[in-house]
Amino acid sequence: MRYAVLGTGIVGRTLTAKLASLGHEVVVGTRDPQATLARTEPDGMGNRPFAAWHADHNDVPLQTFAEAAAFGETVLNTTSGPRTLDALGAAGAANLAGKVVVDIANPLDFSQGMPPTLNPVNTDSLGEQVQRAFPDARVVKTLNTMNCSIMVNPASVPGEHNVFVSGEDAAAKEAVTKLLTSFGWPAGSVIDLGGIETARGAEMLLPIWLRLFGALGNTAFNFHIQGAHKSA
């Protein structure tokens, strides 16, 4: 399968490396590939610049958002929440139409200090905004509720824990569930919350995630819905 991973941060790199290791063809998308490769400073979380990572993964092309999205049969959005709609706009609606768009971003708003708040929140979500802005894309919100190392290595957290999917298109959610299974998620660990509106619930997990991070001092945890079973 051909994948486009939009975004060059730690989430995008982690997912790109995993997809490539599974034998998929992956292209990373960014606004301006030359500018991305020219950066020499670590990012705000201390991750090394993209170029240093790319030197170790030079089989993965870095292209513009539009080129990457045109290439991918499935598109993963790992851009930062506040930039997501712009990035997908640059990718181009035509390059997203009919495709599964996996939205992994969180609409974190750092303008009010730390820990960040959410925007949108409560009566809307980034997942819904993406689906409204690109009605022909088959948007699935998932994986936004955990550290990226857990996304691609769920066994790194011992015991059962969950990943959520939200979206309007049942076949798209099924395809994403298969992708998650290939990452190591047991099929029973994937909880289908419902339509894309339920992305509000998944995104609003971030505030407690951030405070658990603060209280525990690490990110090696994930949400587990204990007792979850569908009523007959």
Added chain:
Amino acid sequence: MRYAVLGTGIVGRTLTAKLASLGHEVVVGTRDPQATLARTEPDGMGNRPFAAWHADHNDVPLQTFAEAAAFGETVLNTTSGPRTLDALGAAGAANLAGKVVVDIANPLDFSQGMPPTLNPVNTDSLGEQVQRAFPDARVVKTLNTMNCSIMVNPASVPGEHNVFVSGEDAAAKEAVTKLLTSFGWPAGSVIDLGGIETARGAEMLLPIWLRLFGALGNTAFNFHIQGAHKSA
């Protein structure tokens, strides 16, 4: 210990019955005891009227918010979120001063349809509002993240799962943790998120709780933070 349980809904009844069964003296507080007892209709969730419950628990006095709060050494707020500040105002700041006030309410806003949204949210929380409005109370947010039957019977959900505490007063959180332990919560299941500001995280679990309820069709689940451990 003497407890005041403010609120006559299903959460208040469940906690009252548990506290009484543990041998505590409990008074239930309501705005107008005669009006509460005069109601003959089930509530919005189909629970029987308070008077019918009270007939089975007539050893528990029903008093005004102020009388109940004056009686209690510890005060549990189980009123509905939108009414909490009014109810605590009626209870009276002097009757709350110096006491542990356990805030179990969620600021659910049904004005925008179902599922409810939150108000306050994101940049504030009900727990913080309560602490600001009653600065001499020792507010601890807890238990708001699960169905009330699980609050007092955690073993009804098999396996490990968690209850969160948020508050400024370490001794108050310790007292609440002891209370939770007496309800059957293993001490290791209680996660201290930090100060009362972290009530935002706990309250913002409600949106996904509501959607899990919708997806699963039952409330017999609880949040479990898998892998949670404090970094050394």
